[in-house]
Amino acid sequence: MIHVWSEQMGELEYAIGPIKTDGVYNADYQEFWPAAFLFDGKRVVCGSNSGNIYIQDGHKPSYSLTGHNHEVRSIAFSPNGQLLASGSADGSLMIWDAGTGEGLFDALTGHFGSVSSIAFSPDGTQVASGSSDETIRLWSSLTGAPIGNPFEGHTHSVSSVAFSPSGGQLVSASDDKTMRVWDVASGELIAAFEGHTDIVLSVAFSPDGTQIASGSADKTIRLWNTPVQSTSSTGFVDCEGSLERPTSAPIKHPALDWNMDMDGWVHDTQDRPLFWVPPDLRSVLLLQQNTGLISRQGCIELDFSNARIGDNWATCYKPL
Secondary structure, three states: OEEEEOOOOOOEEEEEOOOEEOOEEOHHHHOEEEEEEOOOOOEEEEEEOOOOEEEEEOOOOOEEEOOOOOOEEEEEEOOOOOEEEEEEOOOOEEEEEOOOOOEOOOOEOOOOOOEEEEEEOOOOOEEEEEEOOOEEEEEEOOOOOEEEEEEEOOOOOEEEEEEOOOOOEEEEEEOOOEEEEEEOOOOOEEEEEEOOOOOEEEEEEOOOOOEEEEEEOOOEEEEEEOEEEOOOOOOEEEOOOOOOOOOOOOOOOOOOOEEEOOOOEEEEOOOOEEEEOOHHHHOOEOOOOEEEEEEOOOOEOOOOOOOOOHHHHHHHOOOO
């Protein structure tokens, strides 16, 4: 059941499903997967177990789009609202005319697993799809043809994809607990982010493109500086954007660079172990790459300014 509410009054406008056909409840219509609003805020689109896509236009009778043979797992509208893209558990995508409901091309195939996430580029000419086959693919929304090779690197299902506001970068989230940022034109990996302790469910760019937010099953939201491609031959560098965190304390600047591996060990840049973080604290540890962390438990920050590390350990010794 999907409920649509009034934005101004907060009241229930109407509900979608289940419906009766000849007096009998349509079981297919009771099992929805994704839902999406058209840009005008009036039409609601949702996928179902059977592969049908249902469109509800206000209080008018709903109608369906037929083309997928398995459940529809992901739906996205183009920025201008004229196109609709859908991804299915059978690994296929379809692109529709959102006004007429006509399928523009045959099913787009190439994935070897369920299509779990779809996103249009800001100009609407490309569609990105993330799949349980651990890859991301690009497609032309104008011709339906694949663009380039698959983006490979994740080790588990891709759960979410999003374009940057400029369209030059694509971020992906995965069940492997990581996020990856890709160069759209070349398909090259720009950066991989680790820090969540459970699967990453969703990612999004900030409107100005300088920040990335990631939401995880570890019950936290992490904020990251968006990496930018260097114009030099050295490859990629991080941007210097900053963000005021929604937590009470300002971000400290530790006395050394460090990172935490998947086993909870904090290392310096020479890969020397500094200390170990217990499992129940890892999800709320603010990493150096993070500009903020949102959690019901708050966050933990590391401050090495008074730490005795390396040659400084001797200063802790006081002879009797």
